[in-house]
Amino acid sequence: MSSPAGDEFGPDPERMRLLREMADDLRGESSESQQLAAVLYRVSDLYDEAEETTPEEIYRNIRFILEVKERGGLGR
DSSP: OOTTTOOGGGGOOOHHHHHHHHHHHOSSSSSSEEEEEHHHHHHHGGTTOOOOOOOHHHHHHHHHHHHHHHTTTTTT
C-alpha cells in the first residue's frame, strides 16, 4: 500500500513500534508528558499499515490537542 505522502511515510513497523514505545515511556502523571505521548502516538500512525492518515491530518489533530490544552480542557 502506498502512502499519499510518498514513501517517506509509508508503512514502517519498526519506526511505528519505536515511536509508540517512546510514547509509552514518556506517558506519566503530568499533563505535559501525557500530551507529548499523545503527539508521538499520533505521529506513529503515519507508519502504521492499518492507519490511513496524512501528515496534514496529523498536524490538524495535534493542533487541536494543543488548543484544547491551552483552553484548559474540552469542557471550557
